[in-house]
Amino acid sequence: MKIVIIGSSTGGPYILEKILAGFPLLKVAIIIVQHLPPTFTRTFRNHIAALTQMEVIIINENLPLTEGKIFIAPAGSHLLLEKNRIFKLDNNEKIHGVRPAVDMTLLSIQKRTEDKIMGIILTGMGRDGANGLYHLHKIGGITIAQDPLTSPIKSMPQAAIETGEIDHILNPEQIREKIISFS
Incomplete structure (x- = not known):
């Protein structure tokens, strides 16, 4: 299965709109953390659903x-993902001051061997996603950080880049193309 995991924080909805606007139906599972x-989860889901031909689901x-x-x-x-196939929810302590933390995912x-994984860290404050992308790269996944120059808040993608385990540093339009070609 092809799986894309995207983590974002402050400024994320705006950047996700750039990436997903007019998105075609792809043979890939996309997870957004x-x-x-x-109170904004359903509104966020509806906004994403209006941008793409793909079905958008709030996880349970x-x-x-x-x-x-x-x-x-x-x-x-x-x-969390159990065996990369079943979603699990965890209400333990916040990580990096947030819950959900994309690092956990x-x-x-x-x-x-049957999975191809891509991890993407977009704009946001703090360092959520850096440890997770490091892990993903070590197990053979493709890792992408949004170019900090195109990020409203630079610290999340910058922390990911500083791990030294990032395959691509891309602007939102390039991230969009990378996801489409990955599928």
């Missing part, structure tokens, strides 16, 4: 991962 207050416990869909992490819970990914 956006730092949001719980034990939901199976399938290609051709965009999955939104629910605010207030860390998102990325660190739950296992190396499986």
